[in-house]
Amino acid sequence: MRLRSLLFVPADRPERFAKAAASGADAIILDLEDSVVPARKDEARAAVAEFLREPASVVRLVRINPLGAGCLPADLAAGRGADALMLPKAEGASDVDALRAAWGEGCPPILPIATETPAAIFALGGYGSVAAQLCGLTWGAEDLPAAIGATTSREADGRYTPPYETVRSLALFAAHAAGVAAIETVFPAIADDEALAAYAARGARDGFTGMMAIHPRQVPIINAAFTPSAEAVAAAQRIVDAFAAAPEAGALQVDGRMVDAPHLRQARSLLDRARTA
Numbered sequence: 214m215r216l217r218s219l220l221f222v223p224a225d226r227p228e229r230f231a232k233a234a235a236s237g238a239d240a241i242i243l244d245l246e247d248s249v250v251p252a253r254k255d256e257a258r259a260a261v262a263e264f265l266r267e268p269a270s271v272v273r274l275v276r277i278n279p280l281g282a283g284c285l286p287a288d289l290a291a292g293r294g295a296d297a298l299m300l301p302k303a304e305g306a307s308d309v310d311a312l313r314a315a316w317g318e319g320c321p322p323i324l325p326i327a328t329e330t331p332a333a334i335f336a337l338g339g340y341g342s343v344a345a346q347l348c349g350l351t352w353g354a355e356d357l358p359a360a361i362g363a364t365t366s367r368e369a370d371g372r373y374t375p376p377y378e379t380v381r382s383l384a385l386f387a388a389h390a391a392g393v394a395a396i397e398t399v400f401p402a403i404a405d406d407e408a409l410a411a412y413a414a415r416g417a418r419d420g421f422t423g424m425m426a427i428h429p430r431q432v433p434i435i436n437a438a439f440t441p442s443a444e445a446v447a448a449a450q451r452i453v454d455a456f457a458a459a460p461e462a463g464a465l466q467v468d469g470r471m472v473d474a475p476h477l478r479q480a481r482s483l484l485d486r487a488r489t490a
Contacts, residue, residue: 214240214322214348214394215239215272215489216240216272216348216349216396216422216423217422217423217424217435217436217439217440217490218237218238218239218240218423218424218425218426218431218435218439219238219240219242219274219396219424219425219426220233220236220238220240220241220242220425220426220427220428220429220431220432221241221242221244221248221276221399221426221427222241222242222244223244223248223249223257224243224245224248224249224257224258224275225248225249225253225254225257225260226260227260227263230243230264232429233429234269234270234271234273236429236432237436238271238426238429239271239272239436240271240273240296241271241272241273242274242299242425243273243274243276243295244276245257245258245261245275245276245277245278245284245288245291246276246277246278246279254278254284257291258287258288258290258291259291261291262291262292262293262294265291265292265293265294265295272296272297273294273295273297274296274297274299274324275288275291275292275297275298275299276298276301277289277292277300277301277312278301279301279302280300280302280308280311285312285315296322297323297324297348298312298316298320298321298322298323298324299323299325299326300323300324300325300326301326301329301356302329302330302356303325303326303327303329303333304330304332304333304336305333305336305337305339305340306336306339306340306342306343308325309323309343309346309347310343320346323346323347324349324350324351324396325340325351326351326352327340327350327351327352327384327387328352328353328357328383328384329353329356329360330356330357330360331357334357334380337383337384337386337387338387338390340387340388340390340393341390341392344391344392348393348394349388349393349394349395349396349422350384350387350393350395350396351384351388351395351398351425352381352384352396352398353399354366354367354373354377354380354381354398357377358377363376371402371408371412385419385420385421394422395420395423396421396422396424396425397413397421397423397424397425398424398425399424399425399426399427400412400413400426400427400431401427403427403431406434409431409434409435410434410437410438413434413435413437413438413439416438416439417438417439421439422486423439424438424439436490439486439490440486440487440490441483441484441487441490445487446484446487448468448480449479449481449484449487451467451468452467452472452477452480453480453481453484455467455472456477
């Protein structure tokens, strides 16, 4: 399942579903949670269920409401046919198990939002035990500050404050420790393409493999950031070829610099991402 870009669309706006699916995003997230007010949730579920009855060329996730919200049976009934489920306010592997049990046989892969409560932070290291049931791991910078009474998660220039920079890093390492896709959180400034490009590039640099979007105009920028460039692919191939030509070597000089086993692993990983893209 390729997940460079995942575009949110409110589940009570079915007129936007086709446009979202045609945006170029690898996946769309039909959101039954925060973007839908309680009075419209049944209407949103009906729209999602109807949309999922027809095949689509894009991966379709359904973001259900939190497990403790009392919405689970209705949300899961609407989500039959989804390619994956997004689990908000996840607090570790036990929540993944609970969601799978509620779904029953044939539960689709799950994408937990793994940092939205204080307790969730202390469960990040446990997702490896349910990795086979996940399609990735992502994080958020909005619910957690509200949960602890912080006024913001960002500095005036847009950078995360130290607590949330720590949370971002922990989520990144948790995903890689579990061996699943590491999905960067959303960038809220819809009209600032330059800042989005810088943010997405930073995510790709740091080891995230994809990113969520909140508007279709963000999708091509995110796809570009998480698709290795031709130059990067060529450089990675030179490293792989050099070690293939000298299988007994522990370190080699490629393009004027010394490379060893970690560089080879990085090169192979980049080539894998390029093939998927």
